[in-house]
Amino acid sequence: MNAVLGTRVGVMQAPVGGATGPELYRAVAAAGGLPTVPASWTALDLIRETIAGLRADGHTTFAVNLVLDFEQAERVALCAAERVPIVTFSWGDPAPYLPALHAAGCRVFAQVATRAAGEAAVAAGVDALIAQGSEAGGHVESTTALAVLVAALARATPLPVIAAGGIADAATADAARAAGAAAIAAGTRFVASEESTALPAYKELLVAAGAADTVLTGVFDIGWPDAPHRVLRNSTYRAWEAAGSPAPGARPGEGDVLGTYAGDPILRYSVESPGPLVETEQPEALCLYAGQGVELIDAVLPAARIVELLA
Numbered sequence: 001m002n003a004v005l006g007t008r009v010g011v012m013q014a015p016v017g018g019a020t021g022p023e024l025y026r027a028v029a030a031a032g033g034l035p036t037v038p039a040s041w042t043a044l045d046l047i048r049e050t051i052a053g054l055r056a057d058g059h060t061t062f063a064v065n066l067v068l069d070f071e072q073a074e075r076v077a078l079c080a081a082e083r084v085p086i087v088t089f090s091w092g093d094p095a096p097y098l099p100a101l102h103a104a105g106c107r108v109f110a111q112v113a114t115r116a117a118g119e120a121a122v123a124a125g126v127d128a129l130i131a132q133g134s135e136a137g138g139h140v141e142s143t144t145a146l147a148v149l150v151a152a153l154a155r156a157t158p159l160p161v162i163a164a165g166g167i168a169d170a171a172t173a174d175a176a177r178a179a180g181a182a183a184i185a186a187g188t189r190f191v192a193s194e195e196s197t198a199l200p201a202y203k204e205l206l207v208a209a210g211a212a213d214t215v216l217t218g219v220f221d222i223g224w225p226d227a228p229h230r231v232l233r234n235s236t237y238r239a240w241e242a243a244g245s246p247a248p249g250a251r252p253g254e255g256d257v258l259g260t261y262a263g264d265p266i267l268r269y270s271v272e273s274p275g276p277l278v279e280t281e282q283p284e285a286l287c288l289y290a291g292q293g294v295e296l297i298d299a300v301l302p303a304a305r306i307v308e309l310l311a
Contacts, residue, residue: 002182002183003160003182004128004160004162004182004183005033005034005061005086005162005183006034006061006085006086006107007029007032007033007034007061008032008033009031009032009033009307009311010182010183010184010311011028011032011033011034011173011183011184011185011186011307011310011311012033012034012036012063012162012164012183012184012185012186013025013028013033013034013035013036013185013186013187013190013303014036014138014164014185014186014187014190015036015037015038015063015065015088015187016038016137016138016187016188016190016191016196016289017038017040017041017273017275018197018198018272018273018274018275018276018278019190019191019196019197019198019202019273019275020035020036020037020038020190020196020197021195021196021197021276022050022053022054023195023197024190024193024195024196024197024303025037025050025054025059025062026054026057026059026195027193027195027302027303027304028190028303028304028307029054029057029059029061029062030059030304031303031304031307031308032307032311033307033310033311034061034062034063034086034183035054035059035062035063036062036063036064036065036088036185037050037051037062037063037064037065038065039064039065039066039075040065040066040067040070040072040075041070042075044074044075044078047064047075047078048078048082051064051082051084060085061085061086062084062085062086063084063085063086063087063088063109064079064084064086064087064088065087065088065089065090066079066087066088066089066090067089067090067091067092067139068089068090068091068092068093068094069091069092069224069227072097076097076100076101077100079101079104079106080100080101080103080104080106081104083104083105083106084106085106085107086106086107086108086109087101087106087107087108087109088108088109088110088111088130089108089109089110089111090110090111090130090132090139090141091111091139091141091227093120093124094108094110094121094124094126095124095125098124098125098126102125107127107128108125108126108127109126109127109128109129109130109162110124110126110128110129110130111129111130111131111132111141111164112129112130112131112132112153113131113132113140113141113142113143113144113149114142114144114149115149115152115153115156118131118152118153118156118157118159118161119156119157122157122158122159126159127159128159128160128161128162128182129153129157129159129160129161129162130161130162130164130185131146131149131150131153131161131162131163131164131165131181132146132149132164132165133145133146133147133149133150133163133164133165133166134146134165134216135165135166135230135291135292135293136164136165136166136187136230136291137187137188137191137214137230137231137289137290137291137292137293137294138187138229138230138289138291139224139227139228139229140165140216140228140229140230141228142165146163146164146165146166146167146176146179147175147176147179148179150163150176150179150180150181151179151180153180154179154180154181155180160182160183161180161181161182162181162182162183162184162185163176163177163179163181163183163184163185164184164185164186164187165291165292165293166291166292166293167184167185167186167189167293167310168186168188168189168291168293168294168295168296168297169189169293169296169309169310170309170310171296172293172296173186173309173310173311184310186293186306186310187289187291188206188289188290188291188293188294188297189293189297189306189310190303190306191203191206191289191290192206192207192297192299192300192301193300193301193302193303193306194300194301194302194303195302195303196303197275197276198273198274198275199274199275199276199278199280199283201274201283201284202273202274202283202288203300205232205234205284205288206232206288206290206294206297207297207298207299207300209232209290209294209295209297210294210295211292211293211294211295213232213233213290213294214230214231214232214233214290214291214292214294215230215231215232215233215237216228216229216230217229217230217231217237219236219237219240219245219251219269220236220269220270220271220287221248221269221271222267222269222270222271223270223271223272224271229271229287229289230289230290230291230292231287231288231289231290232288232290232294234284234285234286234288235284235285236253236268236269236285236286239252239253240252240269248269251268251269253268254267254268254269255267255268256268258270258280258282258285258286259278259279259280259281259282259283259286260278260279260280261275261277261278262277266278266280266286268285270286270287271287272286272287273286273287273288273289274286274288
């Protein structure tokens with residue numbers, strides 16, 4: 001039993017929006033890991049439905065993630081009312097929400113990118129820290145390598161640290177534990193799983209890519225400006241770079257519609273990745289979140305096998 005996650009093994013599926021879903025949550029939970037539901041932009045009724053589905057299947061230990069760069073008061077209240085076992089916060093200060101969540105019996109984990117942020121989260125009263133290294137895919141606050149950040153947090157704070165960023169196989173998981181992590185979280189590795197809801201073309205691009213094919217940038221900013229993110233270099237990124245990396249408003253192809261998300265148009269440079277609600281004939285041109293651990297992904301695997309490898 002992993003004490004910090006409350007699961008059989010110390011492996012957490014990170015909240016990779018656009019690539020998750022009930023099938024992945026069930027597979028991770030059944031394998032003894034901790035599934036995380038990305039709920040920052042999800043309708044309240046769908047969050048309730050997802051939680052009810054997990055519990056109906058006998059999975060009582062799971063997490064819900066909320067990004068605090070956006071208004072989340074209603075979703076926090078829902079998590080408290082539903083007594084969600086673990087609520088994880090990123091990109092913001094969790095302190096205002098801790099009393100209500102703790103009163104409801106929820107544990108709260110805070111994702112941090114610096115030692116100072118970790119110390120502030122400890123002072124606020126969170127239950128564990130998620131150290132996000134600069135190797136991570138998706139939206140990335142960190143500029144520090146994972147091993148250094150984990151070791152610094154483990155040295156400076158009394159709370160258990162969960163390592164996230166660039167973890168994609170047993171060796172990288174072991175390295176994070178050696179640095180002081182009590183558990184590990186993986187995102188990109190689970191995007192390239194059989195149960196992931198990412199479009200097949202996205203998974204194929206991950207399998208074919210290496211660490212050097214990723215870049216930490218701010219170019220896919222429509223929908224979430226001023227939030228750096230690590231993605232695969234694709235045709236959209238290369239055209240922007242070749243044009244001299246111009247500012248928004250002067251980027252090549254800006255305004256192009258590359259597909260739809262739940263029926264709404266997806267513009268070039270949007271935050272949307274090729275997921276289940278996306279219809280597109282150009283998946284390669286969309287935002288392709290990927291951490292540097294993509295170097296170690298050479299096949300799409302069942303989620304249970306990924307949990308086993310990382311454990």
